[in-house]
Amino acid sequence: MKLTAQSNKPFDTHPEYNGNAVCVDVTPPKTVQTDYGPKEQFRFVFETTQLRDDGKPYLVWSRGFNTTLGEKSALRAFLKQWFGRDLTTAEQQEFDTDTLIGRTAQIVIVHNDGRNGETYANIGLIRPDKSGAGLKPSGKYTRVKDRQDKDSSYNRVSQPASQDTQPADDWRFTKVHVGKHQGLELCELDQAAVRSLCENWLPIAKAMSKPLKADRDLMAAVEKAASEMGIPQPAPQADDIAY
Numbered sequence: 106m107k108l109t110a111q112s113n114k115p116f117d118t119h120p121e122y123n124g125n126a127v128c129v130d131v132t133p134p135k136t137v138q139t140d141y142g143p144k145e146q147f148r149f150v151f152e153t154t155q156l157r158d159d160g161k162p163y164l165v166w167s168r169g170f171n172t173t174l175g176e177k178s179a180l181r182a183f184l185k186q187w188f189g190r191d192l193t194t195a196e197q198q199e200f201d202t203d204t205l206i207g208r209t210a211q212i213v214i215v216h217n218d219g220r221n222g223e224t225y226a227n228i229g230l231i232r233p234d235k236s237g238a239g240l241k242p243s244g245k246y247t248r249v250k251d252r253q254d255k256d257s258s259y260n261r262v263s264q265p266a267s268q269d270t271q272p273a274d275d276w277r278f279t280k281v282h283v284g285k286h287q288g289l290e291l292c293e294l295d296q297a298a299v300r301s302l303c304e305n306w307l308p309i310a311k312a313m314s315k316p317l318k319a320d321r322d323l324m325a326a327v328e329k330a331a332s333e334m335g336i337p338q339p340a341p342q343a344d345d346i347a348y
Contacts, residue, residue: 119226127152129152147172161243182278213333281294283302
């Protein structure tokens with residue numbers, strides 16, 4: 106029996122990015138292990154305007170989503186960000202994810218370090234596409250369900266399994282209780298609004314001698330959001346600036 110060491114092809118991780126994207130796949134659900142036991146999860150796949158060395162568009166995979174549209178589900182929150190609105194009553198009763206193939210978005214892609222030194226390209230923020238660019242699928246990607254061969258030229262670093270309901274400390278679901286965006290979840294703010302909170306409110310909040318729990322939660326969330334979006338955090342200041 107002759108054996109050969111099989112080398113792994115290098116992963117082509119999407120560069121950090123802020124721009125247009127188009128959905129090219131909704132993967133078939135498969136069972137994954139999460140902190141809450143086995144769950145059926147699927148992912149969205151997006152093409153962007155960034156091109157690889159071979160001329161094909163880069164791809165980015167979303168986190169895994171459970172197949173539920175519950176009010177507190179991560180999928181519902183993701184779609185709410187993507188659409189710029191909550192699902193209608195009719196959509197909540199029946200929603201065909203395949204209708205999202207070809208739908209455009211504005212996304213922010215950030216890099217995170219994995220356990221074994223890998224770099225993960227993650228969607229840090231998704232918003233409705235208001236650019237009018239009309240980005241179309243390139244046609245160079247084959248949907249997972251249509252592939253005859255499991256080996257694809259679109260290699261990726263697999264992302265860690267995650268539960269459907271976001272952890273309590275996820276910055277995206279922290280309520281903003283200050284400024285003109287009071288009452289909104291942080292995920293509903295665009296990047297400019299997060300930057301404004303970071304630059305104008307965060308230094309003031311950090312200077313508080315006894316901040317309330319809501320202030321502490323929002324401070325931590327804004328810092329995490331700024332880190333994922335690549336927004337530099339300013340030094341503390343005492344000036345009261347509108348945000």
